[in-house]
Amino acid sequence: MPLLSVLDTLSPLSGGLDLTLILLSVLTSAFTAAFGAGGGVLMIMALAQVMPAAALIPVHGMVQLGSNVGRVCMTWRHLDRATLLAFLPGVALGALAAAWLLIRLPAGVLELCIAAFVLFTLWGPGLPGRALGRFGTLIVGAVTTLLSSLVGASGPVVAAFIKQRQEGRLAKVATFSACMVAQHLTKAFVFGAAGFVFHDWLGLILAMVAAGFVGTWLGLNLLKRLSDRRFDDLFRLVLTLLSLRLAWLGAARLWGG
Secondary structure, eight states: OOOOHHHHHTTSHHHHHHHHHHHHHHHHHHHHHHHHHHHOHHHHHHTTTSSSSHHHHHHHHHHHHHHHHHHHHGGGGGGOOOHHHHHHHHHHHHHHHHHHHOOOOOOOOHHHHHHHHHHHHHHHSOGGGGGGHHHHHHHHHHHHHHHHHHHSSSHHHHHHHHHHHSSSHEEEEEHHHHHHHHHHHHHHHHHHHOOOOOGGHHHHHHHHHHHHHHHHHHHHHTTTTOOHHHHHHHHHHHHHHHHHHHHHHHHHHHOOO
């Protein structure tokens, strides 16, 4: 059976698009593993070009769930468990809010808020010590989980927060990935309860998750070749560019109708 015919069975998209998205999963997983964040945002922007709006966030969430599980499995020795345990209650609160939210902000406002927060965290005076404590971590978990269910990719916010709590590139990647596993896992329940049929997209999701494992392995091998100083510089550059891109998109949606 020709490859494209097999790929045609993975999702409602064409086989050619399925193949493109599988290769994209390799690239974005490698990007996040190597530079600490950004792959999720790159993926959701690409998915938005070809995928129905109703499927965009739940499919993206499940693919990112698998990709982050792979990173956790490969870096778990460096995981900051205290940060993760403080983050989890906030994830639960944010997921409940997302499941019941009826009032939505005007289009573009969420994107601008995310971009502003990330840029302030990267280039501002830094979050006060209290904000980096257990309660502050809980609040970040709740807010970013809510945002993740509404705009799809909250990774830059979580990554900017983790950057201030962690020392060392592997600790940042491991802790960030574990927090994102918790966030993306909630989408299975939130969108499942809303009636989304995951079965129609399950083949593509599994193929992209498998491709993500390959990308994670490639990215972590690149990460080990980077010094901590070089990693921090690239990490900040990536987050800044993604935030500026997000601000541009938010402004276009808010003022462009």
